[in-house]
Amino acid sequence: MKILVIEDDRIVRTLVKHVLENEGHEVTVADRAETGEKMALEDDHEIIILDLGLPDRSGLEVCKTLRGNNITTPILILSAYQNTDTKIAGLNTGADDYLTKPFDNKELLARINAIIRRVKKGDVTNNIYECGELKIDLVSREFYVRDTKVLLTNNEFNLMAYFMKNPDRVLYKDELTNNVWDINFDTNTNFLNVYISYIRKKIEELTPVNYIQTVRKKGFKLNSRPVQEYD
Numbered sequence: 001m002k003i004l005v006i007e008d009d010r011i012v013r014t015l016v017k018h019v020l021e022n023e024g025h026e027v028t029v030a031d032r033a034e035t036g037e038k039m040a041l042e043d044d045h046e047i048i049i050l051d052l053g054l055p056d057r058s059g060l061e062v063c064k065t066l067r068g069n070n071i072t073t074p075i076l077i078l079s080a081y082q083n084t085d086t087k088i089a090g091l092n093t094g095a096d097d098y099l100t101k102p103f104d105n106k107e108l109l110a111r112i113n114a115i116i117r118r119v120k121k122g123d124v125t126n127n128i129y130e131c132g133e134l135k136i137d138l139v140s141r142e143f144y145v146r147d148t149k150v151l152l153t154n155n156e157f158n159l160m161a162y163f164m165k166n167p168d169r170v171l172y173k174d175e176l177t178n179n180v181w182d183i184n185f186d187t188n189t190n191f192l193n194v195y196i197s198y199i200r201k202k203i204e205e206l207t208p209v210n211y212i213q214t215v216r217k218k219g220f221k222l223n224s225r226p227v228q229e230y231d
């Protein structure tokens with residue numbers, strides 16, 4: 001598998017490259033945001049490992065630029081920033097996962113494999129699901145509200161896909177996090193609430209009805225016949 005590593009710290013970069021090459025991956029590296037971005041735009045990679053603190057620009061901006069250019073390659077952020085806001089910001093710009101430095105090599109590989117499994121899962125499911133005015137295509141990874149395409153980040157898409165496959169059923173928070181993210185983030189279900197609010201906002205722009213209903217003390221439910229107001 002072809003992996004791009006964008007990391008300015010030589011020791012970390014060399015270590016990651018070594019670990020991945022040992023697993024049989026083909027690894028290209030960049031030590032600046034600009035070169036990394038260029039490589040990601042010009043060549044296909046199966047996964048991008050991205051540091052946040054780069055000398056010329058922040059990794060978050062790189063992530064935004066790539067997503068803005070329709071590069072859907074999964075991105076794993078590698079960063080020394082431990083706070084939840086930075087993690088959420090990273091995931092919200094379209095990254096798929098976040099790993100805090102220092103990290104264990106085994107955890108790095110586990111995260112990469114989990115991301116790849118999620119992507120492949122989406123590829124092999126040849127299905128379109130509809131729910132009210134919502135439609136999701138798991139093959140092209142497109143989501144529509146009233147036939148208008150809505151851009152979702154990978155994490156938002158995976159979450160929405162799970163909802164669309166399980167409409168009109170209370171989905172407990174544990175069930176959602178376990179099924180949407182194979183391995184748990186090193187934090188709690190707060191991520192889930194954040195993602196749901198992002199998705200709701202995107203749906204809300206196109207329809208006045210509330211599809212994703214909060215079920216108090218339990219979780220959420222995707223309504224195929226929703227009510228008009230938001231809760």
Ligand code: CA
Binds near residue numbers: 008052054
């Ligand atoms: Ca750095």
